[in-house]
Amino acid sequence: MNKTVNPKDLTTDDDYGPLYAARKKVYPQSVSGTFRRIKWGLMAFCLGVYYFLPFVRWNRGLGAPSQAVLIDLPNSRFYFFFIELWPQEVYYFTGLLIVAAVALFLMNSIGGRIWCGYLCPQTVWTDLFYAVERLIEGDRRERMKKDASSDPMKLERISEIVLKHSIWLLIAWWTGGAWVLYFNDAPTLVKELVTFQAPMIAYIWIGILTATTYILAGYMREQVCTYICPWPRIQAALTDEWALNVTYRYDRGEKRTSVKKAAELRALGQQVGDCVDCYQCVAVCPTGIDIRNGPQMECIQCGLCIDACDNVMTKIGRPKRLIGYDNDINIHRRQEGKAPIYRIVRARTVVYSAIIAAVGGIMIYTLATRSLLDVNVLHDRNPVAVKLSDGSIRNAYTVRLLNKSGYDRLIAIDANGPVNSTVHVVGVDSVTPDRPMIVIPRDATSELRLLVTAPADNNPEKSIPVHFHVTDIGLGVVASATDNFVSP
Amino acid sequence: MTDHSSDIDSVSGKSTTGHEWDGIKELNTPLPRWWVICFYLTIVWAIGYWIVYPAWPLIQSNTTGLFGYSSRADVAVELANLEKIRGDKMAALGTASLVDIEKDPALLALARAKGKTVFGDNCAPCHGSGGAGAKGYPNLNDDDWLWGGTLDQIMQTIQFGARSGHTKTHEGQMLAFGKDGVLKGDEIVTVANYVRSLSGLSTRNGYDAAKGQKIFAENCAACHGDAAKGNQEMGAPDLTDKIWLYGSDEASLIETISQGRAGVMPAWEGRLDPATIKAMAVYVHSLGGGK
Ligand code: SF4
Ligand code: SF4
Numbered sequence: 001m002n003k004t005v006n007p008k009d010l011t012t013d014d015d016y017g018p019l020y021a022a023r024k025k026v027y028p029q030s031v032s033g034t035f036r037r038i039k040w041g042l043m044a045f046c047l048g049v050y051y052f053l054p055f056v057r058w059n060r061g062l063g064a065p066s067q068a069v070l071i072d073l074p075n076s077r078f079y080f081f082f083i084e085l086w087p088q089e090v091y092y093f094t095g096l097l098i099v100a101a102v103a104l105f106l107m108n109s110i111g112g113r114i115w116c117g118y119l120c121p122q123t124v125w126t127d128l129f130y131a132v133e134r135l136i137e138g139d140r141r142e143r144m145k146k147d148a149s150s151d152p153m154k155l156e157r158i159s160e161i162v163l164k165h166s167i168w169l170l171i172a173w174w175t176g177g178a179w180v181l182y183f184n185d186a187p188t189l190v191k192e193l194v195t196f197q198a199p200m201i202a203y204i205w206i207g208i209l210t211a212t213t214y215i216l217a218g219y220m221r222e223q224v225c226t227y228i229c230p231w232p233r234i235q236a237a238l239t240d241e242w243a244l245n246v247t248y249r250y251d252r253g254e255k256r257t258s259v260k261k262a263a264e265l266r267a268l269g270q271q272v273g274d275c276v277d278c279y280q281c282v283a284v285c286p287t288g289i290d291i292r293n294g295p296q297m298e299c300i301q302c303g304l305c306i307d308a309c310d311n312v313m314t315k316i317g318r319p320k321r322l323i324g325y326d327n328d329i330n331i332h333r334r335q336e337g338k339a340p341i342y343r344i345v346r347a348r349t350v351v352y353s354a355i356i357a358a359v360g361g362i363m364i365y366t367l368a369t370r371s372l373l374d375v376n377v378l379h380d381r382n383p384v385a386v387k388l389s390d391g392s393i394r395n396a397y398t399v400r401l402l403n404k405s406g407y408d409r410l411i412a413i414d415a416n417g418p419v420n421s422t423v424h425v426v427g428v429d430s431v432t433p434d435r436p437m438i439v440i441p442r443d444a445t446s447e448l449r450l451l452v453t454a455p456a457d458n459n460p461e462k463s464i465p466v467h468f469h470v471t472d473i474g475l476g477v478v479a480s481a482t483d484n485f486v487s488p
Numbered sequence: 489m490t491d492h493s494s495d496i497d498s499v500s501g502k503s504t505t506g507h508e509w510d511g512i513k514e515l516n517t518p519l520p521r522w523w524v525i526c527f528y529l530t531i532v533w534a535i536g537y538w539i540v541y542p543a544w545p546l547i548q549s550n551t552t553g554l555f556g557y558s559s560r561a562d563v564a565v566e567l568a569n570l571e572k573i574r575g576d577k578m579a580a581l582g583t584a585s586l587v588d589i590e591k592d593p594a595l596l597a598l599a600r601a602k603g604k605t606v607f608g609d610n611c612a613p614c615h616g617s618g619g620a621g622a623k624g625y626p627n628l629n630d631d632d633w634l635w636g637g638t639l640d641q642i643m644q645t646i647q648f649g650a651r652s653g654h655t656k657t658h659e660g661q662m663l664a665f666g667k668d669g670v671l672k673g674d675e676i677v678t679v680a681n682y683v684r685s686l687s688g689l690s691t692r693n694g695y696d697a698a699k700g701q702k703i704f705a706e707n708c709a710a711c712h713g714d715a716a717k718g719n720q721e722m723g724a725p726d727l728t729d730k731i732w733l734y735g736s737d738e739a740s741l742i743e744t745i746s747q748g749r750a751g752v753m754p755a756w757e758g759r760l761d762p763a764t765i766k767a768m769a770v771y772v773h774s775l776g777g778g779k
Contacts, residue, residue, distance in 0.1 A: 021518040220522075227523055293500070382618030386629040386776070389729035396629065396776055426774040427596045447597065451776045456730075 026222060026288035029140035033307025043124050054181035061406050071183050083367060095363045099356055106352040108235045110344060112245040117302030122224050125217035129168055136164045140283055168218050176209030222287040226298050242343050246301050247326040248292040251334040259316055274318045281305035281323055291323060374402040375470045377481045385488045391456030395485050399448045401470060403440040410473045412437045417466035417485045418454035425450050452485060459487055582763035586639040589770050603771020606764055619775050624734060624751055629775045632731040634723040637778045643769035649755035657755060660722035666746025679703040680741040686716050686728045689736060
């Protein structure tokens with residue numbers, strides 16, 4: 001703990017130490033155990049969803065795209081299984097962002113940076129790239145030796161390096177390829193891509209994402225988590241003393257001694273720590289830190305050091321979880337010899353859960369009751385009301401009709417305003433008096449100019465409400481909106 | 489020189505920056521080298537950007553940059569592209585008849601959109617942004633038209649104007665009966681009250697209705713018609729309806745009768761292309777005041 005360092009070793013200028021430092025390459029060792037298994041599982045799930053989701057089909061009937069998840073930018077539509085969203089409904093994305101943000105807060109209040117350790121794309125892809133590296137170049141020790149070796153490059157070594165980068169690039173390229181599939185019919189686009197018929201923009205995006213995946217997961221790795229991502233700083237400000245963080249139990253681990261020495265001392269009835277100073281927890285850490293130094297900003301809560309240490313503890317016959325998910329409170333309680341306490345259900349987590357449930361509930365409710373026929377009305381501003389030659393009063397409105405269904409609709413428009421008032425739509429000859437009818441094509445909007453006229457003998461006072469009802473003549477579906485009728 | 493050996497944190501073994509707040513010292517954690525290099529690269533990039541693109545404001549103009557790039561030229565190119573894209577549709581507007589445009593929802597929408605912008609640029613100063621008009625400037629949303637409110641008539645008025653000096657312009661004006669000495673003061677008051685009575689407005693106590701009718705028949709009926717229903721050939725307004733371009737109160741009417749009126753509507757032919765004028769006619773007609 002109390003290493004002394006000569007300031008000359010740190011200082012590169014006359015003042016306060018180095019301005020910058022070269023990245024220290026991290027060589028994480030492979031490990032097996034509970035958390036590693038969870039990570040493999042989640043990685044397989046996330047990558048599987050990402051790579052294959054665009055190929056899932058969804059029958060929406062003739063003329064509509066049959067892709068389950070599709071962002072159709074040219075037509076401004078977003079499809080997600082049974083959900084189809086219009087540009088007017090972007091607030092669903094606002095809701096989704098709120099839920100996502102609060103879910104992140106909730107995870108943070110339960111287990112610190114567990115998002116970082118298990119689900120963040122940066123972690124998932126870096127983990128995958130590490131797995132490839134390990135497979136080809138061997139585990140930690142071998143990789144370190146190969147990198148340090150001053151031997152002239154042997155053919156074997158060169159082919160290893162080439163193979164590694166080829167596979168990395170292949171994964172990166174597939175990652176970019178899967179991305180563009182979300183914006184177009186996947187099978188068609190794949191065909192176009194291989195025959196070089198696809199639009200330029202698709203190739204550009206594949207290029208960009210191939211490059212970012214290759215660089216971020218192949219080279220920058222833990223540096224993204226430590227220096228680029230803002231979340232570590234934000235989460236540090238959001239967390240509290242109840243959050244479970246990966247913690248080294250120094251009350252149990254100290255003092256560190258070798259296995260042999262520990263056995264001797266124990267035989268003499270002396271108090272010794274369980275940590276055998278084997279550095280396994282350091283060797284496996286993907287961010288290259290020593291968790292025994294206490295909580296650190298770099299730690300992504302991946303739990304791999306827990307697995308490593310558990311393996312050691314099993315081997316030397318000591319209880320597991322010398323390193324484990326624990327909270328700040330228990331660190332102090334242990335020091336005082338009290339039993340640890342855990343509390344997942346507390347004000348913070350309840351509030352976050354409630355927000356998620358409320359926003360999610362509202363979204364599900366509005367989605368379930370979402371109408372396929374909508375009407376928006378905008379009153380003319382200038383002039384608000386017009387006096388006609390016979391003394392009657394007329395108000396004009398811009399009416400926007402939205403037909404979100406997959407078929408053309410015959411729509412009748414009623415405007416219930418002042419008594420005996422008449423309704424006219426510019427460009428439409430009404431067949432029935434005062435009830436203009438119009439066809440709106442499937443999946444389209446129509447903007448109409450609608451005039452409501454109140455007769456001279458029935459000029460209303462100042463302002464009275466007008467109720468607009470648009471009725472699908474075929475199905476009887478009704479959508480409504482309310483505005484005002486104003487007299488000058 | 490300070491002795492920096494005291495600036496080493498005993499726990500981490502790292503040097504500190506020497507800054508201390510409430511007993512907490514700031515560790516000097518150096519940035520990764522790639523980060524610093526990227527930072528310097530952005531500075532280099534910025535300098536290159538200054539040179540390559542227009543950047544520095546000078547007293548009269550600005551540096552133009554090596555690429556000769558200008559956002560104004562970009563806009564011009566994009567506008568030209570837009571015209572090309574819209575070419576077909578605008579061509580359709582040019583060839584279709586006014587009535588056909590109004591019957592075709594797609595063309596109507598296009599004409600209304602186009603007409604609205606052109607109206608805003610050219611007509612709004614007098615008629616208001618929504619065509620609401622003002623005293624002396626007709627409201628285009630109502631159904632009272634000096635020169636006729638059918639599609640063709642509106643188009644004609646826009647093309648040639650009224651009293652605009654164009655050879656095909658609408659002519660005709662309200663004479664100045666008082667100024668020119670045709671009518672005397674009390675006669676003007678009498679006929680003004682008579683005109684008010686035509687559209688059901690109140691009249692001055694004890695005014696001579698018969699005399700008013702006689703003066704009207706002799707002086708005004710030639711243009712406004714015997715029944716005072718107006719005449720669109722001459723731009724003479726209907727005096728029996730509820731709409732008054734220059735006001736219906738007695739004082740305004742007296743002013744109108746004694747001083748005359750001759751508002752000018754400019755001709756737009758030659759200033760706007762035919763398809764645009766057509767779009768504007770459709771737009772104005774669809775404001776709801778058309779007949
Ligand atoms: S210290 Fe442990 S939990 Fe934290 S990043 Fe390293 S291995 Fe993962
Ligand atoms: S793995 Fe466990 S025993 Fe080994 S050094 Fe780390 S904490 Fe100590």
